[in-house]
Amino acid sequence: xxxxxxxxxxxxxxxxxxxxxxxxxxxxxxxxxxxxxxxxxxxxxxxxxxxxxxxxxxxxxxxxxxxxxxxxxxxxxxxxxxxxxxxxxxxxxxxxxxxxxxxxxxxxxxxxxxxxxxxxxxxxxxxxxxxxxxxxxxxxxxxxxxxxxxxxxxxxxxxxxxxxxxxxxxxxxxxxxxxxxxxxxxxxxxxxxxxxxxxxxxxxxxxxxxxxxxxxxxxxxxxxxxxxxxxxxxxxxxxxxxxxxxxxxxxxxxxxxxxxxxxxxxxxxxxxxxxxxxxxxxxxxxxxxxxxxxxxxxxxxxxxxxxxxxxxxxxxxxxxxxxxxxxxxxxxxxxxxxxxxxxxxxxxxxxxxxxxxxxxxxxxxxxxxxxxxxxxxxxxxxxxxxxxxxxxxxxxxxxxxxxxxxxxxxxxxxxxxxxxxxxxxxxxxxxxxxxxxxxxxxxxxxxxxxxxxxxxxxxxxxxxxxxxxxxxxxxxxxxxxxxxxxxxxxxxxxxxxxxxxxxxxxxxxxxxxxxxxxxxxxxxxxxxxxxxxxxxxxxxxxxxxxxxxxxxxxxxxxxxxxxxxxxxxxxxxxxxxxxxxxxxxxxxxxxxxxxxxxxxxxxxxxxxxxxxxxxxxxxxxxxxxxxxxxxxxxxxxxxxxx
Numbered sequence: 001x002x003x004x005x006x007x008x009x010x011x012x013x014x015x016x017x018x019x020x021x022x023x024x025x026x027x028x029x030x031x032x033x034x035x036x037x038x039x040x041x042x043x044x045x046x047x048x049x050x051x052x053x054x055x056x057x058x059x060x061x062x063x064x065x066x067x068x069x070x071x072x073x074x075x076x077x078x079x080x081x082x083x084x085x086x087x088x089x090x091x092x093x094x095x096x097x098x099x100x101x102x103x104x105x106x107x108x109x110x111x112x113x114x115x116x117x118x119x120x121x122x123x124x125x126x127x128x129x130x131x132x133x134x135x136x137x138x139x140x141x142x143x144x145x146x147x148x149x150x151x152x153x154x155x156x157x158x159x160x161x162x163x164x165x166x167x168x169x170x171x172x173x174x175x176x177x178x179x180x181x182x183x184x185x186x187x188x189x190x191x192x193x194x195x196x197x198x199x200x201x202x203x204x205x206x207x208x209x210x211x212x213x214x215x216x217x218x219x220x221x222x223x224x225x226x227x228x229x230x231x232x233x234x235x236x237x238x239x240x241x242x243x244x245x246x247x248x249x250x251x252x253x254x255x256x257x258x259x260x261x262x263x264x265x266x267x268x269x270x271x272x273x274x275x276x277x278x279x280x281x282x283x284x285x286x287x288x289x290x291x292x293x294x295x296x297x298x299x300x301x302x303x304x305x306x307x308x309x310x311x312x313x314x315x316x317x318x319x320x321x322x323x324x325x326x327x328x329x330x331x332x333x334x335x336x337x338x339x340x341x342x343x344x345x346x347x348x349x350x351x352x353x354x355x356x357x358x359x360x361x362x363x364x365x366x367x368x369x370x371x372x373x374x375x376x377x378x379x380x381x382x383x384x385x386x387x388x389x390x391x392x393x394x395x396x397x398x399x400x401x402x403x404x405x406x407x408x409x410x411x412x413x414x415x416x417x418x419x420x421x422x423x424x425x426x427x428x429x430x431x432x433x434x435x436x437x438x439x440x441x442x443x444x445x446x447x448x449x450x451x452x453x454x455x456x457x458x459x460x461x462x463x464x465x466x467x468x469x470x471x472x473x474x475x476x477x478x479x480x481x482x483x484x485x486x487x488x489x490x491x492x493x494x495x496x497x498x499x500x501x502x503x504x505x506x507x508x509x510x511x512x513x514x515x516x517x518x519x520x521x522x523x524x525x526x527x528x529x530x531x532x533x534x535x536x537x538x539x540x541x542x543x544x545x546x547x548x549x550x551x552x553x554x555x556x557x558x559x560x561x562x563x564x565x566x567x568x569x570x571x572x573x574x575x576x577x578x579x580x581x582x583x584x585x586x587x588x589x590x591x592x593x594x595x596x597x598x599x600x601x602x603x604x605x606x607x608x609x610x611x612x613x614x615x616x617x618x619x620x621x622x623x624x625x626x627x628x629x630x631x632x633x634x635x636x637x638x639x640x641x642x
Contacts, residue, residue, distance in 0.1 A: 169285070
């Protein structure tokens, strides 16, 4: 496995070379012990930076020579989506990806794919030849230049009551959409009774968007769309109530041409998002701003891993759902808890990262945010167990998922009960390796890190090595002095009234520790992630958030949510459920019903809200990365590369 090794070992080059040997020389694919000269025959070049028409971005790419001497160029699909504007269509062949990009009529273009863990690459060689792109490599940067293009016209209007922007071009070109900031709605101060504060009485607000097109605009367009009359407000006034009301419709608010690239700035009613399509003959970008922009997708991304996104109906509501389906029975894929940095787990369990950074630190193929955590302290609040080792213990009998790779999963509520016995007297240990703080005894092992720093004032720390008390540290202040955690023992941390038993824990005293996991079936699983509440068990809704000690406000909340579930055929799904069309996200009860409709038989709610993130191949599927909160831990999907 490559997933938990230091990042220097996680370099994609070795699996890249092995995959390319198989791709180029199938006859020797089964024998990776071939001499080094076999690798040099494919003339491998790769890098992490791509420049497209002078716009530079990070992104994985590689080049190789075919048997005929032709150089083929492969780019990770994240870059193809974000920098080129190429849309992926449904596929049934994991080695090919149909695309929509200035296609003639309904004709599909198909490009070859190459999976080199943890990324999927698309072969753009024929695409470049067809559209006249120039490709070169300079200082480890892949440089792509496209032919000069002109934006010949821009039109706005409505199509079937949908706000539409049409951009006419003289040839196909690359494009990108960028969401900007809300546009304040303010009554001009010159109006009687005007205020300098935004007027929110007239919904909705406007959002700024920018469409970047790799081409220069016709001079008449520049003049037209830099006019002072753009996006002019509508004056509605009476003698008693003069007022200026902004237009609440799509409008072009400006146009800039910089370094051969045209930036078209538009104002869009809040709650509408772009759904982009392209046409050929004439070459056009058609951008519909809708309240339901999600395009259904069903893409076999690599062997055993399927990317899906659809609207799922529940009563009168439509919920956009993004999910990854993992079939461990036919694929060399497996799951792992992920958190922090794989190079320094032993140093400190505290810390939060974006899911993108977390997944890339581990070289995960896909990932979803995991369990709860304290955002201020950046510490976990629930179960994390990796390879039979507790990193963080469970709390409050909350729901958890457990698994043994590759294909054994178990869902239930989880409790860990521990007792410390000293001189025939037993004391309950409330929590193991936890940021959940209560008066009583907590225990911290090397799974927490190399040291423990007091989390509250006036704690008593008892050091246990080889079942014997070797030190006792009294009255430290919070966040001040770190105490080493022994590899062959643990620390007992006494908080509140529990400090009164400190005299019974004197140096040299022998102690005995007992641990019980309920249900006991969890003992048979090496990996565990806890969150909650538990939603489904044996195809029945078992939601009982109150028994898992969730607050009434949390139970009633409507928010976007993450979940993990097992389907009847053994397929595992990690999913995010977004805001319903023209409304808020699902309640917990609605989430359970939606997962039932997806075919889930067992399901667990994971952390939600701003933490809700679903990652695949370098990008988030369900939201813009800039809108995602940082998280403590997640669940990663890995290739069993050897």
